Amino acid sequence: xxxxxxxxxxxxxxxxxxxxxxxxxxxxxxxxxxxxxxxxxxxxxxxxxxxxxxxxxxxxxxxxxxxxxxxxxxxxxxxxxxxxxxxxxxxxxxxxxxxxxxxxxxxxxxxxxxxxxxxxxxxxxxxxxxxxxxxxxxxxxxxxxxxxxxxxxxxxxxxxxxxxxxxxxxxxxxxxxxxxxxxxxxxxxxxxxxxxxxxxxxxxxxxxxxxxxxxxxxxxxxxxxxxxxxxxxxxxxxxxxxxxxxxxxxxxxxxxxxxxxxxxxxxxxxxxxxxxxxxxxxxxxxxxxxxxxxxxxxxxxxxxxxxxxxxxxxxxxxxxxxxxxxxxxxxxxxxxxxxxxxxxxxxxxxxxxxxxxxxxxxxxxxxxxxxxxxxxxxxxxxxxxxxxxxxxxxxxxxxxxxxxxxxxxxxxxxxxxxxxxxxxxxx
Numbered sequence: 001x002x003x004x005x006x007x008x009x010x011x012x013x014x015x016x017x018x019x020x021x022x023x024x025x026x027x028x029x030x031x032x033x034x035x036x037x038x039x040x041x042x043x044x045x046x047x048x049x050x051x052x053x054x055x056x057x058x059x060x061x062x063x064x065x066x067x068x069x070x071x072x073x074x075x076x077x078x079x080x081x082x083x084x085x086x087x088x089x090x091x092x093x094x095x096x097x098x099x100x101x102x103x104x105x106x107x108x109x110x111x112x113x114x115x116x117x118x119x120x121x122x123x124x125x126x127x128x129x130x131x132x133x134x135x136x137x138x139x140x141x142x143x144x145x146x147x148x149x150x151x152x153x154x155x156x157x158x159x160x161x162x163x164x165x166x167x168x169x170x171x172x173x174x175x176x177x178x179x180x181x182x183x184x185x186x187x188x189x190x191x192x193x194x195x196x197x198x199x200x201x202x203x204x205x206x207x208x209x210x211x212x213x214x215x216x217x218x219x220x221x222x223x224x225x226x227x228x229x230x231x232x233x234x235x236x237x238x239x240x241x242x243x244x245x246x247x248x249x250x251x252x253x254x255x256x257x258x259x260x261x262x263x264x265x266x267x268x269x270x271x272x273x274x275x276x277x278x279x280x281x282x283x284x285x286x287x288x289x290x291x292x293x294x295x296x297x298x299x300x301x302x303x304x305x306x307x308x309x310x311x312x313x314x315x316x317x318x319x320x321x322x323x324x325x326x327x328x329x330x331x332x333x334x335x336x337x338x339x340x341x342x343x344x345x346x347x348x349x350x351x352x353x354x355x356x357x358x359x360x361x362x363x364x365x366x367x368x369x370x371x372x373x374x375x376x377x378x379x380x381x382x383x384x385x386x387x388x389x390x391x392x393x394x395x396x397x398x399x400x401x402x403x404x405x406x407x408x409x410x411x412x413x414x415x416x417x418x419x420x421x422x423x424x425x426x427x
Contacts, residue, residue, distance in 0.1 A: 001248040004208050004215065005241040007234070010046040012053050014210040017233065018201030019047060021377065022192060026051060026162050027061070027126075031189035033154045033161040035132075037169065038194030039274075039318055040267040041234040044164035047194065048128040051162060056091065061126040061160065062118045064088055069131035074138060074145040078107035085114070095121055108145075111152055111159070119158040127153070129163040136168065139175045139184055147181050154187030163188070167274040167318070173358035190362070191369035193317040196231035205236050206250070215240075216249040224253050230322050230332040238264070260338045268338045269349075275320070276359055277351045278303065282311055283320055283330070287339050291327045310363055313423065371421060378417040385410045 006015060026034055038044050048065055055063035066084045071077040082099040085092050092098065095117040103109035111127075118125040139146040153161050163169075169185075176183035197205065206222050208215045217225075225243075229235035242257045243250040260268070275283065278301075285300045286292055292300075298308050312328060315321040319331040330336040339346075352359075388407050392399045 001213060001246060003241055003244045004211055004213075005237040005244060007237050007241055010043075010049045012046065012049045016046055016050045017205040017210065018197040019043075019050070019194075022047070022194075023051060023054065025192070025373070027055060027058075029189075032159070033163075033187055034189040034192065035163045035165065035169065035185065036192045036194050037165055037167060037190070037318075039166060039271040041264075042194050042319070043233050044194055045130055048130055048162065048164060051126070052128055055126045060123055062091065062095065062121070062123050063126040063128060064092075064114065065128045065130065067130045068134040071134045072137040072141075074107055074142050074149070075105045077134070077138070078103075078105050078110055081107055081110050092117070108148055108152055112156070115156060115158040124158050124160050127159060127161045129161065132163045132165045133168045135184065136171045136175060139172055143179065146184060147179065150182070150184050150187070161188075164194070166271075167352065167354065167359075170354045170358050170362040173361050174353075174355050185362070185365075189369060190366050191373045193314075193366070195317050195319050196229075197233055197236075199226065199231060202226050202229075202231035202233075202236060205233060206240055213248065215244070218250075221250050221252055225250075228253060228258060228333040230319060232319055232332055235332060235334055258333050258337055260334055260341070264334065265338060265342070268335060269342075271318075271320070272346060273349060274352050274354075276354065276356050278356055279311065279315060279320075279359075280351060282308070282315065283339075286321055286328050287330055287336070291324055291329045293327050297328060307360070309423075310360075310367065314363055314366075374417055374421050378414065378421065381410050381414050381417065385414065 022036075025031075026036075036044065036047065052063040052065050055061040064084055065088075066081055068077060068080060071080045082102050085097065085102065086099045092114070097114060097117045102113055115125040135146065135149075138149075153159070172184045176185075196202070203222055203226070204210065206215070206225055207217055221243075225236060225239055229239055238261075239253070239257060240250060243253065245251055272280075281301050282297070282303075285297055289296070289300075294309065294312065297312075298305055301308065303311070312321060316323065316331075320335070321328055322331050323329075330339065385407065388403055388410070391403060392407065
């Protein structure tokens, strides 16, 4: 049996695990323009490509994946958009749109052409924008063009937008501070952070449950993989690739299996560079303590309790930290090992260009939108649970095992959602 774990490039279809609620929200939620923030190698491109695949099978949407990396001018963005249409091929030829028919070097006119073509076919254009940190430079150098692009992305009819980026995108709050119009991120749903998988989805990935031939893993081996990686999808794949045996099973973890390879060191360095000085103080305080209570941490870093709690939740959602029996610890064992070897060098690296004010603004908006989304999700789970409880009362002993399993799963989800909502309200 060949090693099935993917540690390079994006994944889609049966190789893409989890993110079901997020995908449903991005494809069918009320928000017309969404920004999903996550660290490197957390699966942002895979998410967009999975959305592209799923939307292509729906009658209501025409998806277009648009990689903005390196598009530091509006003109270059237009060129990249034409390249994206060329790569999509028949999907847009069927709408009588080709790169040759798009307005040259005019990204706004090109977007208008694309969405109007989608509308004529009775559908909407689903624009899937990757590496949108490029917009920071454009907002600095070409603010009027950036403002027009913002209006197009957030209010134009026939357009649904999903953007992915690292925390560097929050620099837009600094860049747009003096705009007479709304800052660029106003109008975007920023409630979503791309972090680790759910425990169920992590175990499905470990066992390759969606593959034709699943991988065998003893429960205790799967538990240690989840613990070491904190359910980070790339780290799961990396570790499982090291543990995989030709007979189609995973051996137990050894010390050498948690080494941080050069490529992974680069990704961690990139993520660390996106942290502000205040973020770094918290991370190092947690690292030094190994496991620490929030009250103790507050005294160490000398930060207002509400701001610290908000910061901790954000660092947790991104995977820098995690909770262990109500206390805080470093996000995963790979990251802890990297911090141990790189500490002296990291002291000389500059903090994120994003100001602390911009970060607080971004996180406050994120928190408010996240609370609304979680409440809506909680109400939906409650409604479904009531339906199943009524079914169980009606069927008594004839109720199916699947219904019982769903009831148990919903009860666990409701408890988790209530906890998350109460934590947001606490700040």
